Amino acid sequence: MRHLQKQKAEKDFNILNMRPVRGVSGLTIEGKRGDERTLSLYWFVMFVIITIAVVSGVVLFYGRPFDVRAAESQILSDKLLLCVVHDGVLDARVFASEGFSLERDCSLTFTDTSIAAYTGKQQFYVSVRSGGNEKTGGNIEAQYQAFCKHEGSFKNIPVCVQRRVMVLDKRGEGEKGSLVPLDITAVVAKREQNAHS
Amino acid sequence: MKLDSFVHARRGNMLISDVIFLVLALAFVSILIAFIVRERSNVATLEEQSAKEIALLLDAAEPGMQVSVPLGALLEKKDAAFSGDAVVVDSTNHVVRVQLSTASGYSYSYFNGAAIHGAMRGDALEVSVG
Numbered sequence: 001m002r003h004l005q006k007q008k009a010e011k012d013f014n015i016l017n018m019r020p021v022r023g024v025s026g027l028t029i030e031g032k033r034g035d036e037r038t039l040s041l042y043w044f045v046m047f048v049i050i051t052i053a054v055v056s057g058v059v060l061f062y063g064r065p066f067d068v069r070a071a072e073s074q075i076l077s078d079k080l081l082l083c084v085v086h087d088g089v090l091d092a093r094v095f096a097s098e099g100f101s102l103e104r105d106c107s108l109t110f111t112d113t114s115i116a117a118y119t120g121k122q123q124f125y126v127s128v129r130s131g132g133n134e135k136t137g138g139n140i141e142a143q144y145q146a147f148c149k150h151e152g153s154f155k156n157i158p159v160c161v162q163r164r165v166m167v168l169d170k171r172g173e174g175e176k177g178s179l180v181p182l183d184i185t186a187v188v189a190k191r192e193q194n195a196h197s
Numbered sequence: 198m199k200l201d202s203f204v205h206a207r208r209g210n211m212l213i214s215d216v217i218f219l220v221l222a223l224a225f226v227s228i229l230i231a232f233i234v235r236e237r238s239n240v241a242t243l244e245e246q247s248a249k250e251i252a253l254l255l256d257a258a259e260p261g262m263q264v265s266v267p268l269g270a271l272l273e274k275k276d277a278a279f280s281g282d283a284v285v286v287d288s289t290n291h292v293v294r295v296q297l298s299t300a301s302g303y304s305y306s307y308f309n310g311a312a313i314h315g316a317m318r319g320d321a322l323e324v325s326v327g
Contacts, residue, residue, distance in 0.1 A: 043218070047225055054229050062236045068249045075256045076308060107260075107310040113290045114304040124308060193305065 067194040069159035076126065076186040077161045080106060084128055090167045090182060095133035102126050102137035110138045117192050125158075127185040131169065144187040156195035160187045240274055244303040247271050248295040251284065251322065255293065255307040255315075258326045266322040271297070284322050286315030 083106035084094045093100050103110055108126075112118040122139035129135075138144075148160035163184045168177035236242075251266065258264060268284060275283050276298035285294045291309070296302035307313075312327035 051225070051229065055232065058233050058236050062239060062242055066246055066249055068253055071253055072256060072308075075253065079256075079309075103310070108308050109291050109310040110308060111291070112306040114292050114306040118306075123306075 065194055067159075069188040069190060069194050070161075072190075073159050073161040073186045073188045076108075076124065076188065077163055077184055079108065080126055080128060080184050080186060081163070081165065083107075084184075085165070085167050085182065088168055089177060090130060090169050090180070092170065094128060094135055095130070100135065102128065102135055108137070112190070115192060118190075123189040125185070125187040125189075127183075129183040129185075130167070131180050138187075139189070142189070144189055145185055148185065148187065156191055158187050158189040158191070159194075160185065162186075238274065240276075240297050240301055241303070243271060243274055244295040244297055244301060245305075247284070248293050248303045248305040251286075251295070252293045252305040252307040255286070255313055255324065255326075256309050258309060258311070258313065258324065260311050260326050262324075262326045264324040264326075265318075266324065267320060268317075268322055269320040271295070272320055282317050284315070284317060286313060286322075286324065288313050288315070 080102065083102070084091050093105075102108065110122040110124040112121075112123045121142070124138040125140065125142065125144040126137045127134060127145060144158045145160065147154070147157040148162055150157065151160075165182050165184070166179050167182045169180040170177035247268070254264065254266065272283055274297055279296070279298050281296060283295060283297060285296070287294065290306075292304050292306050293315075294302060294304045309326075313324060314327070315322055315324040317323075
């Protein structure tokens with residue numbers, strides 16, 4: 001019994017002093033229990049870091065709204081083009097008549113009541129320009145067109161599509177038309193529903 | 198004999214600790230995968246995605262078109278306690294609303310001013326553009 005107690009005392013002394021003693025597989029270090037505890041703590045910290053990284057990545061990815069404004073502004077631009085150009089000829093009514101409205105005459109509606117933030121504030125801006133003449137529609141006061149060509153400079157800005165097509169501009173029936181450039185601008189704001197604030 | 202008992206004690210400790218580690222690691226990975234799958238099929242995400250897709254479809258539609266949109270996969274996620282239509286096309290306010298439960302729902306507007314009529318017929322959304 002005393003012999004066992006002595007052995008235990010020596011073992012404890014060696015653990016405290018970390019002396020190399022002869023073990024089962026040759027020379028080992030007593031107190032290896034302390035290394036295993038350190039390793040477990042390392043693994044735990046690693047698990048926590050991995051968990052935080054994965055959860056953050058998933059939440060950030062699926063928390064971001066889907067931004068469909070690029071497709072939406074492209075479709076709007078196509079609609080405008082089909083409205084003001086027929087068989088390659090610019091519709092004379094667009095710039096000739098003061099009463100021509102892009103919203104009414106092109107079967108568009110720019111009023112948005114999907115969320116409360118959009119009530120009373122239209123989220124679109126459209127413009128058709130040719131030969132010094134321009135027709136606009138949508139929210140003119142908001143100056144959405146100022147964000148065109150600034151996609152890389154700012155975040156969460158309205159999405160703008162600008163196109164230039166060559167069309168025939170005929171003045172009256174039978175007159176030989178001239179090829180003129182037609183600039184179409186379509187801007188979709190809707191930041192609250194598409195951009196990650 | 199002392200040596201044997203020492204070796205057997207070390208073997209038992211190593212096996213138990215390895216098993217515990219493996220079990221914890223598997224549980225950890227399983228929880229992460231379950232979290233990712235749950236986020237992926239989140240109802241709010243599906244509602245937003247569907248509402249925007251349908252709104253884009255309505256934007257691009259031309260007068261005279263009739264479109265049938267299959268929504269079987271979306272309707273599978275609908276809450277059984279919710280009795281309303283999963284997809285509602287409000288032609289007066291030009292808004293598409295997708296709602297899969299009483300506590301959720303997503304609305305998105307479309308700019309097509311043509312006379313659009315949309316209604317659910319079974320698992321599909323039938324749209325006619327006048």
